[in-house]
Amino acid sequence: MTQTGPFRLPRGGRLIDRAYQLPFRFDGRQMRGVAGDTLASALLANGQLMMGRSFKYHRPRGPIASGAEEPNALLGLGQGGRFEPNQRATTTPLVGGMVTASQNAWPSLNADIGAVNNWLYRFFPAGFYYKTFMHPRPFWKHVFEPIIRRSAGLGKAPTEADPDKYEQAYAHVDVVVVGGGIAGLTAARDAGRDGKSVWLVEQTPHFGGRTPTDHADGQSRVDALLAELRGMENVTLRRATQATGLYDHGYLLVRESLADHDPNAGIPRQRLWRIRAGHVVVATGALERPLSFAGNDVPGVMLASALRDYIDLYGVAPGRRIVVVTNNDDAYRTALAALDAGLKVVAVIDARSTADGALPAAVRARGLRVLTGSAIAGIKGGHAVEAVKICAHSGSGQVTETVDADCVAMSGGWSPVVHLWSHCGGKLNWSDAQTMFAPDPSRPPTGADGNAMASCAGAAAGDLLAAELTGAQAESALMPVWVMPAHATRKMKFKMWLDFQNDVKVSDVELAAQEGYHSVEHTKRYTTLGMATDQGKVSNINGLAVLSKALNQPIPATGTTTFRPPYTPLTLGAIAAEARGETFLPLRKTPMHGWHEAQGAFFEPVGHWRRPYCYPKGGESHGDAVAREIRAVRASVGTLDASTLGKIIVKGPDAGKFLDMMYTGMMSSLPIGKCRYGLICNENGFLIDDGVAARLSDDTWLVHTTTGGAERMHGHFEDWLQCEWWDWKVWTANVTEQWAQVAVVGPKARMLLERLGGMDLSAEALPFMGWAEGQVAGIPARVYRISFSGELSFEVAVPANRGLELWEKLHEAGRDLDVTPYGTEAMHVMRAEKGFIMIGDETDGTVIPQDLGMSWAISKKKSDYIGKRAQERSHMTDPGRWKLVGLESLDGRVLPDGVYAVDEGVNANGQRKVQGRVTSTYLSPTLDRPIAMGLVRHGPQRMGEVLEFPAGGQDSYKARIVDPVFYDKEGSRANG
Amino acid sequence: MLTLTCPYCGIAAEETELQPGGEAHLKRFGPGSSDAEFEAYLFARRNPKGVHFERWRHAYGCGKWFMAARDTATLQVYGTYKAQTPFPTPEIVAAIQHRHPQWRPDFDATSPTPTSAPEGLTQ
Incomplete structure (x- = not known):
């Protein structure tokens, strides 16, 4: 028994198997846990109550929760590429050999130099950074910011690439039930009996939720439901699966843990499910709220439900002399669980003046002290609880008694987990009787049919006891307690934590209110309340209640901050999945790409293409290579892979009329066999693309676009054809990838092409701005006599699968002419030498053709074209x-x-x-x-x-x- | 993330398959129009909280532009219809009025509108 830690109880532990011991390391120390432990329960069993330090004051911290809401017990897990910061010890299953480390402490967890901030807390109030580092201004950039940046952040970011695999999958499901507690199991069973396809997803590795721990026959109720569900073929049960967000039209994002922290499993680590749910049942339970008393953050103070969980689920006692402090009946369950486990319960401190429900009665019957109308005035101890100071709740904190204790179980009531309900617009109501926000079924998030796409069940719906399902007896009402004791002094409020991770205290929220931050969203950002990795799961309601009190207004008037996905952090690996490295974005490659690579081309991205920027030879710099390429082209002949140019066929009886609308110039008058340069503007008049159009036949044009513009221009054409002139008889086809195109450029371009033979390319047969069809080197080809370099130039288009053949033949035949492949940079420089514009250089989305001295490319005869009216606006003619x-x-x-x-x-x-x-x-x-x-x-x-x-x-x-x-x-x- | 059914190919497409095209049924003003008309055509959008007619292209599908009648507040989709119509079809108007009996179109919904593209545009 002692092998798995001095704080392991001799019996109990619903989820653990004591036969399987698991060694692990924490801050270099060897420890042992057992199968079924979480990291937190294993550390507690080993007596390691302190698991980290807070963000701002570096206060020693232990876990306050046992689940996903934990703000304190955040650890760095793993090593190398598998290192992950800020992992919650309370939800991380223990794996043998695990290496873990505490965070935000230096040189060690016990002796942290940063804790000096803790002694200076009076000088670090809310908004400290905003107020302090204003002047002198240059100091911010050069002095303050570097220091703050170095000390900011909890865990350290990993430095190596994640070696694990992740995957994504889609599912279409009639009903997805989120939460495998008794309400979720019941909802899944009901939907399953209706014959619907049902998924039940549970964030932990176990079904049942709190019911087995909190209710006498809870486990058998859960088992019966599970037995029926497992017999239904239309029901899928998934554990260790976290629904992180609900989005428009029933789009539910769900992360399934497959092999977390088990890198040798040989399967993807996590799977991100993208589910289209017909309906989502939110059965996510409720979270217990802390109580705000002085010293509520000392390790050993935890939520009453968490203490109960550690005892019942893991057979671990976080302490041996326990004080329970509460404003409700439920926390009495913790006193009973502790007694059953053989632990000493020093007292139950109840803020209410009377506590006469069934649970308090059961506690009294066991001979325990129940101090009603009482409160905690303070905690003695720094790294751990040593004693508890007790006072009257109605007073200002006069200590009436001090009791020795090493653990405090606190309960300020429960808040339904409404995140999924709220993510996509579900509204909440405040319940004074239950002191909580609960979903308003009359204002649900709506789906594509306009009806509710989600509903809530069980505690998430505000039915905290779920008595019908659990058999629980009624409990007496809780009493709202937002500050303990009721008239606590200012000094005490400096020690009452609301947000444990970000060190936001009652005093900070009151200061924010005093300074005029009346909106809860502003107060949140000013104080950082609820902005830590736990996103305010335990702090939110307490914080806005304190704000409401400071503003002297009811809680619903303050409202909640916006609930945003994800519910718990999602790994970037799961979001990226297979879309990393070469599969992130498939590259487009021309038929000659391999040749360019073999020649050592340096590539640049152009749209989704990779184009050779230049072809450096030997140790040549890029600049030298570009200069050499240009000189060779101007002196003799060069070749450019122009296959990426957009090529769109525009065909039909109305094609000429249509192109006259698309271009600023006249395209309908272009003779067959000729080419014409044209400009395309948007309806704002701004230039968006340019290129050469060739008339192929009476009713057919081939339109060249820029490399990056092909898809965009094709879409532009289709937009106008489908939505404006749908009666015009025009068809378009984007044939960019059907053709390989080579620009053969330079004074010896004709000589080189004539050596390949097949076509008459003389100036008479093929004049400038003409095109001809025939064969080049036995390959069917269209040759366009157009020039972007100012040289004699032929662009030869051949079927894509013959592109490499043409390219290689050109280089073979032109060896003695010093035929030189040139890249995009040489092309750019040569066009600039000629004063030709480049879309994206001379244009930036605010430039009209008239700005570029291109009025010659604008038809004066046409009554209309896209952009014409805009170019008449006063600003355009300025x-x-x-x-x-x-x-x-x-x-x-x-x-x-x-x-x-x-x-x-x-x-x-x-x-x-x-x-x-x-x-x-x-x-x-x-x-x-x-x-x-x-x-x-x-x-x-x-x-x-x-x-x-x-x-x-x-x-x-x-x-x-x-x-x-x-x-x-x-x-x-x-x-x- | 919305799902809209393409009226051409019948696929219930996810938003990632679609290209948004802004407000539908704008009347184009070209040369000869007044500055006010042109400005309204180019820039003024209704941006309502509620019933909205919008253009979408099934960009990673059949490539067709279509229209969607959608509620921007509740995200209800009253229907999708082909783009070759100057204003929403009677079926769409009926679907909207089923949810919002008080809603009245600001166009002549009784006027015959082409329900499919004229010959020559679709295959």
Whole structure:
């Protein structure tokens, strides 16, 4: 017996199996528990009452609860990639070999230097950080914040990747019952008898809830229900499964523990169920509330129900001389359980003036002292309870008696667990008689049919006794006690904890009220009440009751803070599941992707694609590679994998009319065999995409979009076709991935393609802005004579599965021409040298074509196109709009991207006024000097003016306004 | 997370399969319209607490745009219908009035509306 700890009782322990001993480590010390223990019960059995320190004052803390609501007993579990901070000892099943560590204490749990904060508590009231670190302002960033950041946070974040696997699964279920206590079991049975598909999910590894512990024949009642449920084929029972949130239309998120802390099981650690529930029965029980007396946070003070659980479920005595303090009958059950376990109960302190119900009577009959009208004035002891000071509840704390004790069981009443009910809009009513918020069945969360998608059962519904199911006898009424004793002094309130984890006390909430924080949501944020990892499960009602009293208003007038999912923390692993690493987002790869990889290309993400940015050779830097690629293209010939360009077929009798609406320019007049560059705007008038359209036949156009814009533009077209002009006869198809496309670019581009043979690509047969269909190197191809580089350029489109073949043949045939593969950066620089705009560089969602000097691409003949009306608005025609110009750096430095040109004067915030900004900026290898483009107020009328661009601590950049076309202004090279 | 049934393919689609498209049945104002008309068309939305008509695209499904009549407060879905109609169908109006007998449409619900796309748009 002593092997599993000095505080293990000789008998009892409903959930443990003493035959299986499990060794584990806590802060380096070897300990032993037994199968069925939680970490908390095993630590308590070993006499380890203190399990952590609080967040702000580093106060010594032991567990106050036995379940998911625990705010204190948070441990770091595991090692390496499996390390997890802030794990609740009360809900973590003990596993042999477990390595655990306390948190928020240095150098050790017993001697924590941070506890100096505890002596300074008068100087750390609510809002301390807001009030203290205001001035001088630079101190915040450089002095205060780094110190606070280092000391903030409970557990340490793991530093290694999580090696475990997680999975997600979907289920569609008629009725999901959340909570495997007697109310949940009964609800599941009833739904099962109705023939519905039923899931029952229980957060702990055991069904039954509190009933077996609290009621004489509870276990047999539970067993009978389980036996019937297990015989129903339409009922699924899942234990260790936590419903964490209920969302719109019956979407219930449920986390099932499969192999938590058992990494050798060979199965996923957790499974996240995404359930569509026809109806959810919330049978989540109730949580006991602490009492606010001075010293209520000393290790050894715990909830009465928790003490009962440790005795009954785990055969553990957290103490041997117990004081029970209560305002209700239920806590008397703890006195009886302690007596049955052979423990000494020093006294029951009851704030009520009379206690004459059946349970108090049973306690008196066992010869116990019951002190009515009494209260706790204070706790003697720091690391553990040593004695309890008793006073009259109606007074201000005059100590009448001090009794030796090592454990205090407190009960301030119970609060239904209404989280799931409230997550999606279910409303609550305050019950004065029961002193609690309970679900209002007339205001439920509603589903897609407009009817209730959830209902509550048992204690969660406000039926705390569930007498019909448990057979419990009626209890006498509780008396609301929010501060103990009723007229406690200010000094005592400094020691009355409401939120144990975040160290929020009665004095803090009263201070917040005094300082004008009247809304419960504001008080919460100011004091951090309920903002710890337990999300206020034990502190919320006590805190808002204290606030209500301070504001002198009834509790329902204060209301609750918003209940938000998840009910208990959800691991990021379960949320991510398989979507990590390479499966996080499937990459799109062109048919030539493998070739690029083999050549050592450096890739950049463009939409979901990966495109070669450049192809560095040997030890070449990216900048050197880009410059080499550009020189090779301008001197001879290069190839660009342009397969990612969006390709959309637009077909039908009304296709021309439709494209005239989509583009600012005229597409219906485009002759078959020709290409035309076009701009697409949204209804706001702003430029959203550009590209070249080719007319394939009388009723068919092929529209090229930007790489990132294909899906978006296809959606844009479909939107207008389906929702506005649904009588127009037009079909669209996104054929982007059907074609591989290679831009063959440079003065020797024609020579190279002619070597592959198959088509007449002469200037006469295929002039600039024409296209032709035929064969290249025996591959069926369309060749578009278009240029984004200013060079002679052919874009060759072939069926996707022949793309690599074409690419390799080009490189084979052009070896002596120094044919050079080039990447997106070379493409960008070359287009900037030519003054061509790039969607996303020169445009940012607020730029219209007129800003870019592209009025030539806007048809004057058309009565309408998407964006036309917007471009007539006064702001769009304002001559002061910033317009596109070239920028020439005066000192040879490349302008930084995105920098602003300053103007004279300051704005209302005292900042320098601005008059333009850089949109594209590069070092041009062709011109061997920096080039840039930018948008500048009245820019085109200010050629030759010099602008100033401040850039951090360096000297300002200066640049002259010039024409944006830096290279081959006549355009003769592309026309060759 | 809502579920809406696509009226084209009949699938009860999760919100993650859908692309939202804002308020439905806007009348487009183009060149020639007044500043006030155009501003209202472009920016002014009803944003009601209650009955709302909205556009959704079954983006990760059949690709069709459709309309949903939905209550923004209770999340009740009165119905979904094809997009090729200038205002909600009589069936939708009836479904709304079943829940809210006092609700009156601000459009002519008795006027015949196309219940499916004209020939040439659907396959």
